[in-house]
Amino acid sequence: MNISIRKMTLDDLPAVIEIDQLSFPNPWPKNSYRYEILENENSVCWVAGLEHFGAEKIIAMAVIWIILDEIHIGTIAIHPDFRNQGFGTIFLGKILSEAAKAGLERALLEVRRSNQAALNLYKRFGFEVDGIRKKYYQDNREDAILMSAPLAKKLISDSVSNVTNNGKEGEAL
Numbered sequence: 374m375n376i377s378i379r380k381m382t383l384d385d386l387p388a389v390i391e392i393d394q395l396s397f398p399n400p401w402p403k404n405s406y407r408y409e410i411l412e413n414e415n416s417v418c419w420v421a422g423l424e425h426f427g428a429e430k431i432i433a434m435a436v437i438w439i440i441l442d443e444i445h446i447g448t449i450a451i452h453p454d455f456r457n458q459g460f461g462t463i464f465l466g467k468i469l470s471e472a473a474k475a476g477l478e479r480a481l482l483e484v485r486r487s488n489q490a491a492l493n494l495y496k497r498f499g500f501e502v503d504g505i506r507k508k509y510y511q512d513n514r515e516d517a518i519l520m521s522a523p524l525a526k527k528l529i530s531d532s533v534s535n536v537t538n539n540g541k542e543g544e545a546l
């Protein structure tokens with residue numbers, strides 16, 4: 374299956390918002406993605422699409438913020454029908470490797486303590502725990518785990534290499 378990873382456009386918003394709503398108990402307000410694409414100059418918004426009967430089906434979305442020499446992963450999700458098939462690894466691998474190529478040094482994020490799928494994905498890319506924010510998430514008072522990883526190109530390519538990737542060459546940051 375051909376996966377194409379590219380920057381998010383306004384035309385992607387219905388699919389992006391659907392993935393957000395299917396993925397998180399507290400999805401972002403719908404106009405946030407529009408703001409991230411059009412107005413936030415620190416933001417880089419990504420999608421991944423699969424070819425489906427000649428059309429592109431958006432299966433993944435992410436928003437990252439570039440702050441000094443770091444990227445902060447604001448949100449990332451794979452459509453529920455396409456999870457646990459390696460797409461998260463390919464998608465995050467592309468985002469991290471573009472950040473590394475752009476000379477950025479480190480990636481940071483926060484994740485719910487119970488989110489085993491995300492923890493597994495992040496550990497694969499060398500993310501380690503920096504700290505805990507107790508009862509951070511308001512909906513269920515769950516702890517947030519703060520994690521970060523160096524953006525070493527070799528580490529990223531090793532992490533993706535054992536997942537089949539027929540992807541096309543995507544865009545740079």
Ligand SMILES: CC(C)(COP(=O)(O)OP(=O)(O)OC[C@H]1O[C@@H](n2cnc3c(N)ncnc32)[C@H](O)[C@@H]1OP(=O)(O)O)[C@@H](O)C(=O)NCCC(=O)NCCS
Pocket residue numbers: 396397449450451452455456457458459460461462463483484485488489490491493494497
């Ligand atoms: C987290 C998420 C992006 C992972 O994407 P994915 O496409 O399923 O990930 P992959 O198939 O590439 O798998 C990555 C790792 O997670 C593991 N994994 C995937 N789904 C899992 C699950 N339900 N339970 C436990 N581990 C899981 C895989 O086994 C793999 O681990 P490994 O490297 O040790 O083999 C996806 O589950 C998702 O969109 N979740 C909802 C949104 C979310 O939680 N985003 C993260 C917010 S911090």
